Amino acid sequence: MADTQTDYGVAHFYGLYDTVAYMTVQSDSLSETYKLDVEVSDENGRVITDRLDDKFKEITLEGVILAAGAIPIIGSQFTYQSVTYILKSLDNKGTNKDFRKLSVKGVKYQEIA
Numbered sequence: 495m496a497d498t499q500t501d502y503g504v505a506h507f508y509g510l511y512d513t514v515a516y517m518t519v520q521s522d523s524l525s526e527t528y529k530l531d532v533e534v535s536d537e538n539g540r541v542i543t544d545r546l547d548d549k550f551k552e553i554t555l556e557g558v559i560l561a562a563g564a565i566p567i568i569g570s571q572f573t574y575q576s577v578t579y580i581l582k583s584l585d586n587k588g589t590n591k592d593f594r595k596l597s598v599k600g601v602k603y604q605e606i607a
Contacts, residue, residue, distance in 0.1 A: 511524075512574050514555065514557075514574065515564075516559065516560060516564055516566060516596075517557040520558065521556045522556075524551065524553050524575075525551070526551045527550050528546040528549060528550065529549075529603075531544070531546055548603075548604050549604040550601065550602070551602040552599070552601055553577075553600045554597060554599050555597070556595065556597045557595070557596060558594065559586070559593070559595070559596050565584070565596065566598070567584075568583060569581065572600060574600075579601060580602070580603075581599070582600060583598070584597070585597040
């Protein structure tokens with residue numbers, strides 16, 4: 495890498511978190527939520543209890559397919575940033591004027607290793 499980078503001000507995280515073997519990752523999108531979110535309200539309608547359980551992670555990776563890369567199949571597993579996801583959907587796009595693009599979507603359930 496060229497030694498021309500100069501940063502000023504507050505430091506921020508730049509770029510992507512990780513790589514995968516079958517494509518050059520150009521964007522990643524990660525979200526985390528709870529599948530179980532139960533609230534209890536009092537007589538006045540104010541929330542007095544909130545139970546959050548069953549963490550759930552979703553990921554979307556988009557990039558360019560590597561010539562030597564073997565495209566995974568849905569239902570298989572892949573690892574990104576040390577988390578193993580189940581591949582739920584795959585979108586493989588091509589045109590006559592560009593490299594083939596791949597978008598993979600995965601999920602991680604709390605109780606499934």
